[in-house]
Amino acid sequence: MSPLSVMRRVSLGLAAALVVVLVAGLITTVALVRRPLPSLNGEFRVDGLAEQVDVIRDENGIPRIYAHNTDDLFLAQGYVHAQDRFFEMDYRRHLTAGRLSELVGEAAVAPDTVIRTMGWRAVAEEEWEMLDPTVKEYLESYTEGVNAYLQGRQPSQLALEYTVLGFSVEVEDIEPWHPVDSLAWLKAMAWDLLGNYSDELQRAAVFGQTDDLEMVEALFPPHPTDRNLPILPTDAEYEAHAAARETNPDQAADDGEDAEVEDADAGADGGAGALAQLDAQEAVEFALSALTAVPHALGEGDGVGSNSWVIGGEHTASGMPLLANDPHLGVSAPGIWYQVGLHCVEVSEACPFSVSGFSFAGLPGVVIGHNDHLAWGLTNLGADVSDFFLERLYPDGTYLHDDERLPLVERREVIAVNGGEDVAINVRSTPHGPIISDAIHQTREAADTPLPEDAPPMGLAGFGVALSWTALEPGRTAEAIFAINTATDAEDIAAAAALFEVPSQNIVFATTDGDIGYQAPGRIPIRADVADSPVPSDGTWPRPGWDSRFDWQGFVEPEDMPAQTNPDEGFIVAANQPVTGPATGPFLGVDFDYGYRSQRIRDLITAQIEAGARLTAADMNAIHLDDHNPYAEVLVPVLLEVQMEDAFVAEAVELFEEWDYRNAPDSAAAAYFASVWVNLLNQTFWDQMPVTDRPTGGSRWLEVVTHLLEDEDNEWWDNRATLTVVEQRDEILSLALRDAREQLTVSLGKDPQSWQWGRLHQAAPLHPVLGEQAPGPIRSFVNPDPQEVGGGSSIVNATGWDASAWEGGYPDYSVTTVPSMRAVADLADFDASTWVSFTGNSGHPAADAYDDQFGAWAAGETFTWHYSRAAVDEHEADTLTLIPAH
Template sequence: MSVARRIALAVAVFLVVVLVAGVITTVIFVRRPLPSHSGTQQVDGLSAEVEIIRDRLGIPQIYADDAEDLFMAQGYVHAQDRFFEMDYRRHVTAGRLSELVGPVDAALAADTVTRTLGWRQVAEQEFDLLDPASRSYLTAYADGVNAYLESRQPSQLGLEYTVLGMSVDVGTIEPWDPVDSLAWLKAMSWDLLSNYGDELGRAAVFGQVGDLDMVDALYPAYDSSRNLPILPTAAEVTAQEEAAAAEETQAQGMDLTGGDSDRAEAGSGVASDPYPTALAADAGEAVRTALDAIPALLGTGEGLGSNSWVVSGEHTVSGRPLLANDPHLGLGAPGIWYQVGLHCRTVSEQCPFDVAGFSFSGLPGVVIGQNADLAWGLTNLTSDASDFFLERVYSDGTYLRAGDRLPLTERTEVIEVNGGDDVTITVQSTPHGPIISDAILGSRAAGDAPLPDGAPPTGLSGYAIALSWTALTPGRTADALFAMNRAVDADDVAAAAALFDSPSQSFVFATADGQIGYQAAGAMPIRADVPGAVVPSDGRWPRLGWDPAYDWQGLVAPEQMPSVVDPAEGFIVTANQAVTSPGNTPDLATDVDRGYRAQRIRDLITEQIAAGEPFTAADMTRIQLDEVNPYAQMLVPVLQRIRVPNDFVAEAVDLFDDWDRVNDADSPAAAYFAAVWTNLLRLTFWDQVPEAQRPSGGSVSLDVIRNLLEDEASPWWDDRATLTVVEQRDEILGLALVDARAQLTVSQGKDPADWRWGRSHQIAPTHALLGGDGVPGVVSNYFNPDPFAIGGGSSSVNATSWDASAWAGGYPDLSVTSGPSMRMVVDLADRDASTWQNFLGSSGHPTSGNYDDQFDRWASGEPYPWAFTRAAVEESEDRTLTLAPPG
């Protein structure tokens, strides 16, 4: 039984109880968890009074005389507003979700994988590595959480506990531990680990088509001549400008006559020495499915990423920098971020914090924001921080290593199941990491996998898959977060980044005295070039565990990570694209975003600079909301030249004639193009790739299709289901136009002028446990805000992504899967002129007025003023809570 179905049954019981109890009891049930945000509360452990000033959005600004008091108060307010979210997260990260929700298959699968990876054990080791001050802050935060939990029943902490209590024994809530906060960093790292799906995908597709050339076509190299990296050279900037001018006419000159070029010979790229993966025997697909069982706490899919850029004072109205950031993450309920201010009344060595911004419930400090001296934003570095290793294993508990048989390391994990029997698993490891195929598949993973010449014989047991991942080595990311909260200049940012192990991130920053800069951060493995390897040994493919030549050769030194301060251009743009052009040292990643968002931001900035118009905060917000569709810019000129079978289809294609290529929510052409795009990917790839590798339609797909358009006879165009016909490019493009017309006719009406992109493209925030199918509407309405029709799309700057591989009932599902989880613009000349907005709201309680009160303005893109100084905070005050020591 799924989590959603089990909860749905619990909700049904809950409704019966509520209906019988009557309206008054109902109000008590649903409003009981709401905290008090005013008055005075006595809290053991404080050394002095702490003020918590909230505005009408419920955003707390905390003022204290002591750093430990400050973080204790942050723990208290996080617990007030978001404790169930915190508790759910710690159960997931510790592999204890079954303890919370009961005997649910999905929960047990998640626990099995998380225990196998050992997140909690790594977090426990990290605590001892941290600076003493960081340990004291984490401990104070935990004390604050526990001060709020003290003497409160589960039903007073979250309505979710009342619902869960109808199907399982909720019991008492265990105290918060500092390690609970550190384990959350593992979940962050996992959700932002961008490469492992591509690594499995290459091997799985090769197992299906047996052609390395065809695999390479699905994973093209980053093209810095089209979209510049984060740190471009002057020569690259010039070359890109020339390439952009040339590309303007490329589509117009494309041959769409359905010419007579010979079809490329299928299999021409088959390796003479087949690549050694157990994935051809479906083991890799099973591993992928199992790893995906871990609940995505930040979101999942290619749409995860961020925009962040900074413009120097040379180009602003104020003469001081402007910095923007909008992380693209999952958009569930409650929203991921929690806005907060942490202010020492007197900043000193003993109390060094005066910072505000966006935090994660369960983690002390501010993750993204500004302090009195500096502002910073984060984007995912999309680095390759993990590898799968194929291990030769034997039934006697040994594995092969450099010709020797060595014993596997083993440990036993007991998973407690609320209302069910305990489940015991055995986790085995090699020096490369935990063997994920054992616990996940229940058997060895080799089967009839193709292997290279000289590979060890299968014998008994066969092969298994181990995972090497930098986040499984204890690190000091928590130290880095506190260091960033105190940072003053570029040297401080570099020092903090040197401690930032995982997830790997791109820091963009600006200082109050006018500096701007970029710093790459994260533990990055060094891979040796293996002579004679069948496929590249650079981390794009699974590696051979029995050959030490494939082992990591250490980590990139922090001082070698790319960085820049005050570049000549006067601005820096990061949007998950390559940091430097491919082939540069250090080579951080191959599977990066292809840079269309980043290039669009660059183009808007350079156009405004060329026009001599200085930037304001409003200009930064305008760029964040840009909805130009790069897919349409590439493909529409081609589609307009395709011959269609009748006037019925031509009527839809005519929408493209005067379309500005902007994905406005009210655009009929945007709706039609999205349907055409999803059908084009379906018709081109679904017949030849495993289901899990169907393209999601992100920026990689854009480059793939762009390249395939130049090869009308590529084997990818052929539909393998039509055995006597060899389809080519123009036929597939025409079929996509026809199918999209038919689908939108059914879903939105016969007249194309009546179609609307926002009718297909909606954001519907759902609760992790109470957002599934089958939850009765009266309860679902509490936890899940009403959907919004919005614009934007994948690879637009306003990146409201959708999954082109998701179909239901024969129709593409174009609903939003991820997007800007928050937006902020910091004005370094006037901190109170900065703006911010959260996806939903500050509270995690669905009956709170602050649960989703920012949703409307998030959807419309209208930010809120950000009160940073004490004077501005007092002016925006709506209610104040004082925490005081007893007596």
């Protein structure tokens, strides 16, 4: 459930109230929407400051903060974040504490229940107690700055959202910020970037639908390492990749990987059989249902990921490294990132910060950016850091573990509901974690699922699903942020990575000494290889909680995590593909992105190097915008071979004959191909999969279809809805071509030459409170105008869309995930670096900086990333001077 869906239920009441406001007069309305706008110029006294702080904003409203000590620096960052984004901060702290119902009412009871069950806030409170004292001081200073801005201001002076919410629920005085509010946000980040939890449950759910292990395994093919290289390839993998390219660019995985799958099948058969025999399928489905209720503040689905790459000076025009990054996150207004510069006037051991980049409102420091010596980028590593444990539960409040019944740990939580009755919940846990399957009221039926007749005679039992997740143990990730902010070399990055426990991220970096590198951080569970396991022991399926052999055996040591500095080829690409091949390094998991984006980036860089080019920041931005469609490369040659006698459909198929496989916004072929693809997934999979697990169309589904195309009689091609017909591959392809032609004729017109991908595929950021069902004038005010964009899922220009989303019998191609920012750091001259954010830096709809970057983002343009004081002063638009109150 997205923040939009949580808020949607209160929108109708808000809309009616806003009509009243509009009727009351334009002057009143203007006053209400402009009242929260902060003062960006002038001199203000601020409690807690020791010395003067200057906040210089450029023409895009991006602040650079100059302070004489770290306490003042982070105090000012908290003040500035609260000026521009406080409602977003307040929303996030209510979300992460499981208190969203206090803010918006009963619409949020379900997500609050699941988050309280997981206990995000409680974990953050434990983390606060274990932090380094210096980092605690930074967080306390940040908190002091937030509260200094809140002091004396009514909710309506902080954000328009409070005024609107006040028409349907009670808006109380704003409670002060607390350092734990910042730490708890790390849990939401970790949740949205969690690796394979949905794949793990989907395997079990699809097996329950098909009762066929081979069909399930076909949906989770091995990574094609011979075609799409990992982040850190070995010499052997380079050679296999080169050989595959020479013989057949589109060939499937090699025999070695296929053999590996056969071995996994043997174990998985036992696991799948156990799930069916134990009748635990219902508990698994309940767990999945509960987890879908959690709002995704950063975005959701397989489009959540990132591109990053770093190129050494031997391949650049300046002779110094270039680093590029574009995290793929959800579509929102305002955008997810807050751009900022944090500068000690004199950098010293006591005040070591001079850093610029992208931050999260509510969290001090810079998450992605550069300092005087080093630039870094982040992408989701996708390591398997969670497992679901099937637990045998008994009515007397016990669970089974190694033939012993032990008491469940229980706690009571009370959810306060704005405008409604409090809701009390009972949270049960085992050492494996909280019982997720009874997180929502109706899922508590899971405890009534009976054991089979051959179960041990220990009394009536049922099943629950517990979640083990590294983020549910306290850690020191907050310390890692400040450590990276002051890092100068690979050794510093490694030290920071040892603290960066969750979410597990790929770190690419470059230094002004000319080094480039990669570092994998994260707390990665070690799973025992259970030789006689009735279920797979690699974390790909739910695990039997009653057998201690499946318990985690500790965590990978930080020094054993993959890392590399200055590789021979002179560049590194990390775009959510596996870090290493299956036989190299510690086991990090198997459910990674299938590497089509990463390999395309590698190919583009390699082509320029082989052509003798020296790359520039402009070349990096061009790679960001690459819209080559790997799906088309695989599927179009097969589609063109399908015998199509219907002239009406053949007219559309002709679009593919001269297509360059680019998903440009004005491409007719791209529009038709997207429709064929979504209909192909529909015709092939929908009849044999649970509704909640229908194909979303990401890179895994491209790999699945790539394999199926070579097996014309595979069971997945058969549509079980046609009882007397067994369909084969070409029949399904013909149906997809026909359905796509008919659908686009309705939506885009009869002439295929007039079709355009951008008319279907639009980025439309919505305000989470007022964005959908408010009156038209309000929607127009808070929602930036939609932009037609190119790109698509698993394309470097990763404007993802969900192939399982249909409305009114037609696919919905709307953009669901986007490059939330695009940045290039030039280590030769930081002032020559570039950046752009999805919408803008302000969270106030009436502010110019609310959406002033959106048009440039959609057009593929960037802004200069001013860093030096001279460049900042040259582009000064507003200056806020903060001085001590006493």
